[in-house]
Amino acid sequence: MLKSKTFVKKTRAGGVMKIVREHYLRDDIWCGSEACRECKQESTVLQADACIESNLCPYPHYVVPDTNVVLHQIDVLEDPVIRNVIILQTVLQEVRHRSAPVYKRLKDMIQAKEKLVYTFTNEHHRETYIEREQGESANDRNDRAIRVAVKWYSQHLKADGLKVVLLTDDQGNKEKAEENSLVVYKFDEYVKNLTANPELVDRLALSKDDKAEIISSKVLFPEHLPLSKIQSGIKSGTFLQGTFKASRDNYLEATVFVQGDGAESTEVLIQGLQNLNRAVHQDVVAVQLLPRNQWVSPSSVVLQDDGAAKDDDMDEDEEEKALRISAAEAAGKPTGKIVGIIKRNWRPFCGMLNVSQIKESTRHLFTPADRRIPRIRIETRQASTLVGQRIMVAIDGWPKNSRYPNGHFVRSLGSAGEKGTEEAVLLLEHDVPHQAFSQNVLSFLPKMPWGITPEDMVKRQDLRHLTVCSVDPPGCTDIDDALHCRELENGNLEVGVHIADVSHFIRPGNALDKEAANRGTTVYLCGKRIDMVPELLSSNLCSLRSNVERLAFSCIWEMNHNAEILKTQFTKSVINSKASLTYAEAQMRIDDTNKKDDITESLRGLNKLAKILKRKRIENGALTLSSLEVRFHIDSETHDPIDLQTKELMETNSMVEEFMLLANISVAQKIYDEFPDCALLRKHPAPPPSNYDILLKAAKSMNVEIHTDSAKALADSLDVAKVDGFSYFNTLLRILATRCMMQAVYFCSGMDSDFHHYGLASPIYTHFTSPIRRYADIIVHRLLAVAIGADITYPDLMDKHKQSALCNNLNYRHKMSQYAQRASVAFHTQLFFKSRGILNEEGFVLFVRKNAIIVLIPKFGLEGTVFFDSKDKAGPSLVFDEEGPTLKVEQTTFHIFDKVKVTISLDDSNIQHQKIRMALTEPVIPGVSVAAPDVEPQAKKPKVDH
Amino acid sequence: MAGLELLSDQGYRLDGRKATELRKVQARMGVFAQADGSAYLEQGNTKALAVVYGPHEIRGARSRALHDRAIINCQYSMATFSTAERKRRPHGDRKSTEMSLHLKQTFEAAVLTQLYPRSQIDIYVKILQSDGGNYSVCVNAATLAVIDAGIPMRDYVCACTVGFVDETSLADLCYAEESGGVSSLALALLPRGGQIALVQMDARLHQDHLDTLIEAAMTACKGVSKVLDQVVRQHLQEGSTLRE
Numbered sequence A: 001m002l003k004s005k006t007f008v009k010k011t012r013a014g015g016v017m018k019i020v021r022e023h024y025l026r027d028d029i030w031c032g033s034e035a036c037r038e039c040k041q042e043s044t045v046l047q048a049d050a051c052i053e054s055n056l057c058p059y060p061h062y063v064v065p066d067t068n069v070v071l072h073q074i075d076v077l078e079d080p081v082i083r084n085v086i087i088l089q090t091v092l093q094e095v096r097h098r099s100a101p102v103y104k105r106l107k108d109m110i111q112a113k114e115k116l117v118y119t120f121t122n123e124h125h126r127e128t129y130i131e132r133e134q135g136e137s138a139n140d141r142n143d144r145a146i147r148v149a150v151k152w153y154s155q156h157l158k159a160d161g162l163k164v165v166l167l168t169d170d171q172g173n174k175e176k177a178e179e180n181s182l183v184v185y186k187f188d189e190y191v192k193n194l195t196a197n198p199e200l201v202d203r204l205a206l207s208k209d210d211k212a213e214i215i216s217s218k219v220l221f222p223e224h225l226p227l228s229k230i231q232s233g234i235k236s237g238t239f240l241q242g243t244f245k246a247s248r249d250n251y252l253e254a255t256v257f258v259q260g261d262g263a264e265s266t267e268v269l270i271q272g273l274q275n276l277n278r279a280v281h282q283d284v285v286a287v288q289l290l291p292r293n294q295w296v297s298p299s300s301v302v303l304q305d306d307g308a309a310k311d312d313d314m315d316e317d318e319e320e321k322a323l324r325i326s327a328a329e330a331a332g333k334p335t336g337k338i339v340g341i342i343k344r345n346w347r348p349f350c351g352m353l354n355v356s357q358i359k360e361s362t363r364h365l366f367t368p369a370d371r372r373i374p375r376i377r378i379e380t381r382q383a384s385t386l387v388g389q390r391i392m393v394a395i396d397g398w399p400k401n402s403r404y405p406n407g408h409f410v411r412s413l414g415s416a417g418e419k420g421t422e423e424a425v426l427l428l429e430h431d432v433p434h435q436a437f438s439q440n441v442l443s444f445l446p447k448m449p450w451g452i453t454p455e456d457m458v459k460r461q462d463l464r465h466l467t468v469c470s471v472d473p474p475g476c477t478d479i480d481d482a483l484h485c486r487e488l489e490n491g492n493l494e495v496g497v498h499i500a501d502v503s504h505f506i507r508p509g510n511a512l513d514k515e516a517a518n519r520g521t522t523v524y525l526c527g528k529r530i531d532m533v534p535e536l537l538s539s540n541l542c543s544l545r546s547n548v549e550r551l552a553f554s555c556i557w558e559m560n561h562n563a564e565i566l567k568t569q570f571t572k573s574v575i576n577s578k579a580s581l582t583y584a585e586a587q588m589r590i591d592d593t594n595k596k597d598d599i600t601e602s603l604r605g606l607n608k609l610a611k612i613l614k615r616k617r618i619e620n621g622a623l624t625l626s627s628l629e630v631r632f633h634i635d636s637e638t639h640d641p642i643d644l645q646t647k648e649l650m651e652t653n654s655m656v657e658e659f660m661l662l663a664n665i666s667v668a669q670k671i672y673d674e675f676p677d678c679a680l681l682r683k684h685p686a687p688p689p690s691n692y693d694i695l696l697k698a699a700k701s702m703n704v705e706i707h708t709d710s711a712k713a714l715a716d717s718l719d720v721a722k723v724d725g726f727s728y729f730n731t732l733l734r735i736l737a738t739r740c741m742m743q744a745v746y747f748c749s750g751m752d753s754d755f756h757h758y759g760l761a762s763p764i765y766t767h768f769t770s771p772i773r774r775y776a777d778i779i780v781h782r783l784l785a786v787a788i789g790a791d792i793t794y795p796d797l798m799d800k801h802k803q804s805a806l807c808n809n810l811n812y813r814h815k816m817s818q819y820a821q822r823a824s825v826a827f828h829t830q831l832f833f834k835s836r837g838i839l840n841e842e843g844f845v846l847f848v849r850k851n852a853i854i855v856l857i858p859k860f861g862l863e864g865t866v867f868f869d870s871k872d873k874a875g876p877s878l879v880f881d882e883e884g885p886t887l888k889v890e891q892t893t894f895h896i897f898d899k900v901k902v903t904i905s906l907d908d909s910n911i912q913h914q915k916i917r918m919a920l921t922e923p924v925i926p927g928v929s930v931a932a933p934d935v936e937p938q939a940k941k942p943k944v945d946h
Numbered sequence B: 001m002a003g004l005e006l007l008s009d010q011g012y013r014l015d016g017r018k019a020t021e022l023r024k025v026q027a028r029m030g031v032f033a034q035a036d037g038s039a040y041l042e043q044g045n046t047k048a049l050a051v052v053y054g055p056h057e058i059r060g061a062r063s064r065a066l067h068d069r070a071i072i073n074c075q076y077s078m079a080t081f082s083t084a085e086r087k088r089r090p091h092g093d094r095k096s097t098e099m100s101l102h103l104k105q106t107f108e109a110a111v112l113t114q115l116y117p118r119s120q121i122d123i124y125v126k127i128l129q130s131d132g133g134n135y136s137v138c139v140n141a142a143t144l145a146v147i148d149a150g151i152p153m154r155d156y157v158c159a160c161t162v163g164f165v166d167e168t169s170l171a172d173l174c175y176a177e178e179s180g181g182v183s184s185l186a187l188a189l190l191p192r193g194g195q196i197a198l199v200q201m202d203a204r205l206h207q208d209h210l211d212t213l214i215e216a217a218m219t220a221c222k223g224v225s226k227v228l229d230q231v232v233r234q235h236l237q238e239g240s241t242l243r244e
C-alpha cells in the first residue's frame, strides 16, 4: 500500500520530551495545473492561460506568496483580480499558527472556486520535502522549503510555458531565491505593476522600509517583551495575562480583565499612553502591577483623542496630568502597565479619514467609529475621494517610535450619514452576518409549491380543528407562536401553545443549518430585519399565518381554573390558525362584551389564566423591570422616521408573554429530565451585591428603602417604592434596577451546575418559543423532538462540548444584535431630531458624573449627557460628592431623579459621531444654562445666554 | 491555537497518509530459537515482540485445566524505554492487566483450542516502542508468533485501531492522532469469514457513526491480513530453502 513511499523520521525536540513522528513522503501529489500533462490528476484548479494585466509579468504565470505576504497582505490577495495562486502547505501551517482570523480568510479564499487557489502539500511531496539543517532556524527552514517548492514548480511547468513567481517582502529570502534563479518579486513591486486594478495599491500593508520613513527616530513607547520572557513572567507571577479593554470615554485609560482560577477574575487599571503601551482594544496582553502607592482609581473624566495629528511629541502631558490629579483623590484600584502583547486581535475597522492639512500629503489619520480603537495612520492617494466616506482600514503594526498605529485602506462603504452606509457600518461594527444567503444555503429550502404530505402526518397530531390564533405586534410577518384555549368536558381548561416547527425544515448539519447556527439570531433594526433563516421560511412556510395549514410543535396543558397545571403534553402537530391579531385587536375583542365568537372566548380564557399566572409568578419573586423601548413610525416612502413613541404595553402583551414563559419552563424541565448532560438552557445569574450600590444610593436620597437580599425582596420593595407627587419615580427606579442586572446567557446543562433564572425566579428556563428568529430554540426543538420520539438524534446534539461552543456563539450574537439594535435606534433618533430642529423637553437626572449629568427624556425614551465643562473656555466650579451622589454646579446641586428641562438638538459637527446634544435650560445657572428655544421649530443654533 | 489539524482539507493526515492508508508494516517470524514460536512486528513506529510457548501441560494449579480445550494465558508488557517518558512499571499495572485480558479473549476466539484439551498455551507480548495502536500491533505480532509455533487457528487474527474525525474514518492511528481528541476504536477480525474477535472502545461516539467506523476498521484489518499473509509465505519459503 505504501510501497511507493520512502519514509523518513522527523525528530522534534520540544521541552525535555523527544517526540518521534513518522513522516511519509509521497509521489502522488499533483501540481494542480490545467496545462500539465505529467500529473495524473483528476481535476485541476490553476488555468493554463494564467494571465494578469501587468507591466512586470506579462507572461502566463502562477504566484506563490510566502507566509508574511499572506499574513500582512491578505486584503490585496483577496481581491478578485489576483487569481491562479499556489498556497504551499508550509505557508498554510505557519499562518494557522500565527493568526486565526487570517487563516480563516485564507481558507475561505481557497474554497472560493473563482479565485483559483491551489493548495500544494509540499511537505509530503517526495521532491519538495526538506529536512532542517544543523544550525538552521525553523523560519529559515520554512523559507527554504518554500523556495524548494517554487523551484520544483518552475521546472515542472517549464515545458508547458508557465512561470511561477515567488512573492516575498523579505529581502534575504528574495536574494536567496534569485541565487537559485527563481522568478521573485517584492509584493508591493508586483502589485504596483498590475495594470488591471491600480486602486489595489492603497490596500498594500506598509512594508518595513516604508514604515521607517514615516516615523520619527524618537522612541515613544517602552519595548514589548518577547513571548518567552512574558511566559516565564506569567508563570512566576510577576506578570498577569488578560484581555485589554479600552475605555470608551477616555482614550488614556483602559482595563485588563485577568481571568483568575475558577470563576474569579480581577481587573487591572491602566492609565497613560506609556503604560497603555500600544495595546489595542481586545488584545490579549501581559501586565505588570505597579507598586501599591502608585495605584489610582478610574477617573470619571471624559477625554477624547481629537484634533489634528499629534506629531509624535507627546503633548498629551497636560491631559495626562489632569487625569492623575482627578484620580488621586480616591483610594486606588490595582493599577499596572502593559509589558507585552500575547496576541493581537485586530480586525478591519470602520471609520473615516481625517485628511492631512498638507495638500500633497498621502499620509492621513483615520478615526475609527469605535472610540476604543486608536486613530490609525494610513497612506492613500485617493484621499480627496474618500473624504466624507465611511471606509474600512486594517492595522499593520505599531512601532515603538510612532504615536499612532500604521494601517492601510481596505474598502469604502459609501457616503457618511446616508442610511445605507450607516446601516452597513453598524452591521459590520457589531459583527452581524448580513450577506444575502448563498445558493448553497438556499438549495436546502423546500421546493415550492409546498404542501403537507402524508409522511409529514406520521408522528403528528391533527389540530386543524382547534380555534388557534396568534397575537403579535402590528406588521409582524414572522409569526412563530399561536395559542388556543377551550373548555374540556370535565370542566378543566385545555391551553395550547403552538410554535412554528422550524426544525422540520432545517435539518442538522446542512448548509442552511450551519448558516442559521452562525447567525444565531434575527437582528431587528429600525425599519429593517436581518433574517436568521431565508425569507421563504421566516415569512411564509414557518410563519403561523391565519387560514393556512402550518406545521407546529405544540405544548398542551390541561389546567384547572386556578391555572394549576394538571397534565402537560408535547406533540408535533398541524394547525390552521383562525386569526392573526395585533395586540390592540386582541384587546378590543376581549373588551367588547358583545363579541361571543370562539376566537374571542378563547382569548378571554387565556387572558384570565394569564392574569393568575402572572400574579403567582410575581408572588414567587419574579421581577418586572422597565426599559423604555422606543419605536419609530417610518415613512413608507422615504423610510425616514416621522414620529417616535415609546412602546405601550397592553394586557394582551403580557397575556402572550405569560404563556410563552410557561411553555419555556415546561420544555426546559422536560429536556433536562431527558438529557441531563446536553440540554440547552438559559440562566440569569443573581447580580453581585455591589451592583446595587447606585440603586440603593438613589433610593435613599428620596428616603425610600430598597431591599436586595433576594429577587423577591427587591420586587416587593420596588412595588411599594412611591414618592408623593412624583408619579414617574417608580418607573425611574425600575430603569435603574434594570441597569444593575446581569446578562442572561445560554449554557449547556452538562457544563454548569447553577441553572437559576434570577429575573423570572424560575429554577430552570430555556427558549422554545421563537425558533424562526433564535437558533437556540431550534436546538431546543430538536432535543424535545427526540425526547418525545418524534425525531432522531444526531452526534453534535449529544456532544456537550460542541453544544457549549454553540452557546458561546449564540451569547455573542445576541449581545451584538442588542448593541446593533441600540445603535440603530440612536441613529434614527438623530435623523428624527435633525428634522425637528431644537426642542425643549422635560427630563429626569438618571446618573450624576464628575463633569456631567445624564438625563432621561421619558417622552422619547431618550438618554443624553449634559456636560458642564468644555475645552475652549473655563468651566463653572464643579463639586462632586460620591456619597450622594451629587454634583454641585456653581450654586445649584444636582441629585439623581431631579427634574430638569433641556434643549435637544443634533450635533453634527463631527459627522462620524453625530450625537444628540443636550443643554440645560432649567434650573437656570448663569453661564451654564441656555435659553429655551423659540417656539419656531426650525431654529438652528442655540442662543447661548451669557 | 487550536490543537493539531488531524486531517487537512487536501485529505492528508499529520504524517502524510490519506485517511484509509495504513502505516508501513514490517515483520519477521522465528526470531527466537528457544521459544516454540516468536515474531517481531513493526507498524510504523510501534514495535512489538511476541513469544509463544505451548501447547504444554498446565503449570501451577491443575484445577484450572479445562477438559475440552486448552487455556490461553496472555501477558502484555511494555518496555521501560518504550515511551517518551521512561515507564516505571513495565507490567502488572491496571492497563497492562486489561490489555492481557483483551489479548486472551482475542486469541481464544481464533485458536482451535479444542484440539488440545487439558493443556495450556502461553503468549507473551512486549511493546518495545510505542507510537499508537498498541493493542493492534500486539495482536498482529502474536498472530505471527502463534503461526510460527504451528498452533492451528481458524484464520489470521488481524487488528487495527481506527478513529473518527471530521466525519471521516482514519485507519491505523498513530500516537499523535490517538491523543489528539479522536474517538478511537480497536477491532480484531478474522478476515476470511469476516467474524469480529474483539471490539474495544472507550470514547463516546454517536450511534450513527458506529457502522461506518466498524466498516473502516474491517477494511483496514483486511489490509493488515494481506501483509501478514505475505510475511508468512516469505518465511515459509526461506525455511524451505534452508532445509533443502
Ligand SMILES: [Zn+2]
Residues within 6 Å of the ligand: A030, A031, A032, A033, A036, A037, A038, A039, A156
Ligand atoms: Zn503537474
